[in-house]
Amino acid sequence: MRILAVVVIVCGMFVNVNAARAESPWIGVHFMVYTDKMLDQLAEQLPALSKRGVTHLILEINYHFAYKSHPELAPTNGITVVGAKKFADTARAHHIEIIPQINCLGHQSWKQNNAALLKHYPQFDETPGAYPDNKDIYCRSWCPQHPEVNRVVFALIDELIDAFEAKAFHVGMDEVFLIASEHCERCRGGDPAALFAKAVNDLHGHIVGKRGVQMLMWGDRLLDAEQTGYGKWEASGNGTAPAIDRIPKDIVLCDWHYEKRDRYPSLAVFLDKGFRVWPAGWKKPEAAEAFAAAARGCQNPRLLGYLCTTWGAVEIPNLADWPALLRPIEKIIAP
Numbered sequence: 219m220r221i222l223a224v225v226v227i228v229c230g231m232f233v234n235v236n237a238a239r240a241e242s243p244w245i246g247v248h249f250m251v252y253t254d255k256m257l258d259q260l261a262e263q264l265p266a267l268s269k270r271g272v273t274h275l276i277l278e279i280n281y282h283f284a285y286k287s288h289p290e291l292a293p294t295n296g297i298t299v300v301g302a303k304k305f306a307d308t309a310r311a312h313h314i315e316i317i318p319q320i321n322c323l324g325h326q327s328w329k330q331n332n333a334a335l336l337k338h339y340p341q342f343d344e345t346p347g348a349y350p351d352n353k354d355i356y357c358r359s360w361c362p363q364h365p366e367v368n369r370v371v372f373a374l375i376d377e378l379i380d381a382f383e384a385k386a387f388h389v390g391m392d393e394v395f396l397i398a399s400e401h402c403e404r405c406r407g408g409d410p411a412a413l414f415a416k417a418v419n420d421l422h423g424h425i426v427g428k429r430g431v432q433m434l435m436w437g438d439r440l441l442d443a444e445q446t447g448y449g450k451w452e453a454s455g456n457g458t459a460p461a462i463d464r465i466p467k468d469i470v471l472c473d474w475h476y477e478k479r480d481r482y483p484s485l486a487v488f489l490d491k492g493f494r495v496w497p498a499g500w501k502k503p504e505a506a507e508a509f510a511a512a513a514r515g516c517q518n519p520r521l522l523g524y525l526c527t528t529w530g531a532v533e534i535p536n537l538a539d540w541p542a543l544l545r546p547i548e549k550i551i552a553p
């Protein structure tokens with residue numbers, strides 16, 4: 219009884235501690251890919267990944283694709299339609315679902331370099347003209363209220379969905395720090411939660427509403443940093459958290475936490491709101507194992523499994539034997 223009580227407290231009031239899983243657990247790997255060559259290398263790992271129990275692969279592509287709708291955003295050596303189709307066919311043969319990703323809203327720059335969208339459309343910048351060389355900021359954002367930005371981004375999303383014949387799409391949206399900026403003539407003085415929710419709902423309207431494709435996103439901006447006790451990176455300290463009550467419940471929230479913790483209150487927050495939750499860890503095997511164990515302890519059918527992020531910490535040839543992938547898998551799919 220004591221154990222059951224703990225499970226209920228940790229995982230929320232809607233938890234049925236005896237509930238069986240509605241489907242097999244989702245065992246995912248998130249990988250950033252830039253070229254067809256990388257896809258070919260990754261394809262060689264698919265048999266081993268499938269054997270380990272991997273069911274999903276999130277490919278973060280961003281602007282590294284030969285976009286036909288917006289060739290001005292395409293790199294010279296990006297992923298091609300042919301390369302994407304070849305990879306998707308191979309993945310399907312190994313029963314692995316591909317989820318392409320463009321990181322939306324935030325992460326529009328890295329260090330001093332702006333990503334292709336803001337390079338070619340500087341008018342989409344939430345902080346136009348501010349922070350020269352991206353000094354004193356983490357990453358740039360696009361403006362969720364710019365009247366033209368969705369038209370461009372939706373076309374890119376469509377191309378990736380079509381190229382990979384994807385049934386699901388990941389929109390990123392983590393670590394958005396620049397929102398409702400004083401430097402934006404449209405958003406100045408606005409409510410960060412309302413603006414974040416608008417961006418989510420616009421994307422949902424296209425991806426789910428128009429395309430009929432499942433939408434996933436990172437969950438950090440929907441968590442209150444103070445209430446959950448997480449820091450301002452893996453939760454929000456900039457006013458976006460109330461957006462959690464203003465977005466559709468059919469979005470899968472990827473709840474990332476990379477350090478070992480005694481408890482992971484975000485699982486209960488998201489499950490109690492009615493979302494499906496995909497817990498995501500990174501490179502520390504003991505932290506990944508602890509998070510996976512906490513997730514499994516929820517015994518909630520809306521808790522999907524485990525997602526292993528990589529962020530450059532493992533080379534493709536070593537991926538299938540990476541302890542940070544294998545140890546949490548043991549926790550999720552062990553009998």
Ligand SMILES: [Zn+2]
Nearest residue numbers: 361402404405
């Ligand atoms: Zn704006």
